[in-house]
Amino acid sequence: MTEPLSRLPTLSRRTLLAGAAAAGLTAGMPPVRAAGLRWDGEAEIVIVGSGGAGVSAALAARECTKGRIVILEKLGVTGGSTRFSCGYFNAVDPERQRAQGIEDSLERHIADTNASGRGRGDPELVRILCSEALDALHWVEGYGVKYEPFCSQIYGGLFPRSHLPKLSSYIDVLLDACRSRGIEILTSSPVLSLVLNEDGSAAGVVWRDASGTRCTLRASRAVVLASGGFSANAELCRLHDPRLGDLDTTNPAGSTGEVMLAAREAGAYLTGCDWIECIPLHVHYARFAILVERCIFVDQQGRRFVREDDRRDILRDTILSLPSRFGFVIVDHDGFESNPPSFRRELHEGLERQEVYRAQTLEEMAQLLRLPVNNFVETVNRYNGFVRSGRDEDFGRGVESMIHEIRKPPFWVCRASMSRHHTMGGVSIDARARVLDWDSKPVGRLYAAGEVAGGVHGASRLGGNAIADVHVFGRIAGREAASEVPA
Numbered sequence: 387m388t389e390p391l392s393r394l395p396t397l398s399r400r401t402l403l404a405g406a407a408a409a410g411l412t413a414g415m416p417p418v419r420a421a422g423l424r425w426d427g428e429a430e431i432v433i434v435g436s437g438g439a440g441v442s443a444a445l446a447a448r449e450c451t452k453g454r455i456v457i458l459e460k461l462g463v464t465g466g467s468t469r470f471s472c473g474y475f476n477a478v479d480p481e482r483q484r485a486q487g488i489e490d491s492l493e494r495h496i497a498d499t500n501a502s503g504r505g506r507g508d509p510e511l512v513r514i515l516c517s518e519a520l521d522a523l524h525w526v527e528g529y530g531v532k533y534e535p536f537c538s539q540i541y542g543g544l545f546p547r548s549h550l551p552k553l554s555s556y557i558d559v560l561l562d563a564c565r566s567r568g569i570e571i572l573t574s575s576p577v578l579s580l581v582l583n584e585d586g587s588a589a590g591v592v593w594r595d596a597s598g599t600r601c602t603l604r605a606s607r608a609v610v611l612a613s614g615g616f617s618a619n620a621e622l623c624r625l626h627d628p629r630l631g632d633l634d635t636t637n638p639a640g641s642t643g644e645v646m647l648a649a650r651e652a653g654a655y656l657t658g659c660d661w662i663e664c665i666p667l668h669v670h671y672a673r674f675a676i677l678v679e680r681c682i683f684v685d686q687q688g689r690r691f692v693r694e695d696d697r698r699d700i701l702r703d704t705i706l707s708l709p710s711r712f713g714f715v716i717v718d719h720d721g722f723e724s725n726p727p728s729f730r731r732e733l734h735e736g737l738e739r740q741e742v743y744r745a746q747t748l749e750e751m752a753q754l755l756r757l758p759v760n761n762f763v764e765t766v767n768r769y770n771g772f773v774r775s776g777r778d779e780d781f782g783r784g785v786e787s788m789i790h791e792i793r794k795p796p797f798w799v800c801r802a803s804m805s806r807h808h809t810m811g812g813v814s815i816d817a818r819a820r821v822l823d824w825d826s827k828p829v830g831r832l833y834a835a836g837e838v839a840g841g842v843h844g845a846s847r848l849g850g851n852a853i854a855d856v857h858v859f860g861r862i863a864g865r866e867a868a869s870e871v872p873a
């Protein structure tokens with residue numbers, strides 16, 4: 387069943403997140419043998435998941451073949467986490483960055499990726515990610531996605547090289563490009579397991595159609611896994627990091643990891659699954675502190691407690707070690723206004739739900755949050771002094787993220803409590819996005835890209851690198867899948 391377009395504008399994050407808590411699968415479905423199997427259908431390329439990696443794989447494959455390409459999407463709605471992401475896309479971009487006086491380089495992007503990932507990313511994958519990011523950005527632009535003319539430093543991004551799409555649900559532009567090129571997108575169609583040939587290569591998938599019927603779909607060239615991460619699978623996350631099982635997640639209900647687990651059953655090696663990224667915000671306001679240059683964090687004593695522009699794993703560990711396990715994020719009027727209108731509307735709604743706070747003075751805000759007033763006012767004033775002097779004497783925040791004082795009322799605050807956000811681990815892949823087995827040998831005709839794949843980010847993802855990842859490796863996976871000789 388193809389998704390009715392009319393559903394999309396009314397879709398809410400709250401609706402999709404509601405289903406996420408229920409998922410708790412930790413074992414994968416075993417593969418089915420192709421020998422003697424009755425196939426219900428055939429395509430050249432079968433893609434599992436309709437997020438950024440899936441659509442990139444589909445479009446790249448379409449550039450190489452006219453054959454049938456099918457995307458199977460588990461949920462009733464397309465786009466996965468990519469639909470809800472801010473879409474910040476890291477790339478060294480001389481044109482945009484130089485216009486802002488920002489000097490960047492490929493080596494610096496690689497160094498930042500490794501610094502964030504504590505050097506645990508696969509060096510070859512990291513180099514491909516960084517060196518192909520700008521080309522992938524231009525490729526996405528070629529399909530009609532428009533980006534702002536400037537770059538920003540986002541939370542955990544370590545440097546201002548993140549590109550913001552003008553349309554927050556930019557994935558719709560790419561999904562439309564798929565549809566207009568004859569790529570079939572079937573929603574409410576979960577993939578249950580892989581089908582393998584005698585030699586262990588991928589032959590197709592077992593899936594359930596929208597009526598609930600179990601079906602088989604043969605892939606004459608290849609299967610591409612693009613099923614996202616497992617942040618919405620509380621049990622699987624708890625298994626890998628016991629601190630995180632009780633947290634909320636920013637991800638939609640589809641991010642449960644069963645395809646990754648099914649790939650493991652089919653011989654894939656899984657890497658880095660203990661590395662789970664969190665974001666320090668209420669799940670519905672994940673954008674609130676995304677522009678790190680605009681905010682500071684305070685604890686319940688009204689004091690800063692961390693370098694706000696630090697790596698995401700440091701922020702996670704620091705906030706989880708606070709006695710309350712949460713802090714507060716504060717921005718001023720200009721920080722609030724730097725958000726897109728749709729998000730500003732959500733923040734206004736958050737006021738009514740008492741998930742977001744607004745006050746005309748710092749004193750009033752401290753009272754609202756029950757923080758020691760003097761501490762809070764002194765903290766903000768002290769930070770503003772650091773911005774003026776260009777030196778953070780308390781935490782050593784970088785100059786690139788110390789450009790705005792928090793001065794102009796009204797002030798806005800959101801609770802900084804950790805939510806599971808991104809899983810760095812997944813199936814092992816090589817430079818051609820081929821899935822690797824336990825001997826580091828490619829599993830024939832099986833590719834993976836995006837959050838389902840591991841090894842790209844290391845222990846902690848650089849903010850803005852996931853979107854670069856889905857388009858760089860999604861594109862590689864699609865191209866490579868299309869180059870397989872049909873079986």
Ligand SMILES: Cc1cc2nc3c(=O)[nH]c(=O)nc-3n(C[C@H](O)[C@H](O)[C@H](O)COP(=O)(O)OP(=O)(O)OC[C@H]3O[C@@H](n4cnc5c(N)ncnc54)[C@H](O)[C@@H]3O)c2cc1C
Pocket residue numbers: 434435436437438439440458459460461463464465466467468469470471472473474475476575576577578612613614615636637638639640641642643644645672807808835836837838849850851852853854856
């Ligand atoms: C709120 C939010 C904001 C973010 N902001 C940014 C940002 O600004 N920059 C950045 O770099 N990163 C950001 N991220 C992270 C980034 O968006 C994701 O890592 C990325 O979009 C993942 O893309 P993907 O294609 O791998 O997976 P997804 O986009 O999640 O797509 C996977 C799809 O596969 C489907 N699927 C799962 N299982 C099955 C199955 N069994 N059968 C069929 N289909 C299945 C899912 O339902 C889903 O639709 C953000 C994430 C969130 C949640």
